Amino acid sequence: MDDARPSGLPSGPPVPAYPDGSQLGRQHAGSALVISGLRKVFGAPPREKVAVDSIDLAVPAGSFFGLVGPNGAGKTTTLSMVTGLLRPDAGRVLVAGHDVWADPVGAKARMGVLPDGLRLFERLSGPELLSYLGRLRGMPADVVRQRSDELIQVLDLAEAGGRLVADYSTGMRKKITLAAAMLHSPPVLLLDEPLEAVDPVSARIIRSVLSRYTRAGGTVIFSSHVMALVQELCSHVAVMAQGRIVAAGPIDEVRGSAASLDDAFMDLVGAGEVGEGGLSWLGSSPA
């Protein structure tokens, strides 16, 4: 184990190697994630929906990166293509320098994923699930056991003991999936709404584990609707609206002169206030 890393989490390569010899890889040698011209259209004309509209994005290695946007902006579709779950219509994705579609094994070994809609092996206990996934990744049994014990302890899942994942609460499901995502100590974590629908105690634990991971050199990319959380946790942010990236960069730059990230977000996505005349009936006598 690398002594420079905080204890309680598996060690691993914090700095990605960049074996991708392409111009894109060379141009972004300091990036944990590179997205170029990524596009996804659902349906067929005349009813097609451009969910992700040829986006470009570079996420610096070691950053805590928030992907924010209103409902339907394209965040989940983007993360699904980045993690190799959904085939893009066009574009390239490099994770730690490995092309997700040309070199899926290399890319997937370097990422940990918390996907939208948690599908788990419900009839296993938490430790059994981690053991199974670790062995699937080809990790030695003793390493899997040691890391799994530490993750279960740090994520406060030890009391669940042999309880089946099917009986876990939403917060416990997110935590065991996060443990599975971190087990092989990837340099990049991609998390779809890791803190939504999670109670404050579990949320605090998840936040602290993710902060420790970035302090140890890992890169976290997560989607969220909660602007205060993104402002507090993230070093960088990208704002998506209608399938496009409308702003991206260090959080202070994206916030600009606005009082908060929330205000900047409202300006960027063009959200309006409820007008004076709207909902005037609300609060009057029942009909």
Ligand SMILES: Nc1ncnc2c1ncn2[C@@H]1O[C@H](COP(=O)(O)OP(=O)(O)OP(=O)(O)O)[C@@H](O)[C@H]1O
């Ligand atoms: N499988 C699909 N088939 C058709 N349309 C889809 C599909 N998946 C997503 N869409 C559409 O693509 C657009 C982007 O959806 P997406 O789920 O990526 O947005 P999001 O930013 O993650 O939204 P939310 O914040 O609500 O989770 C939406 O208009 C959505 O209805």
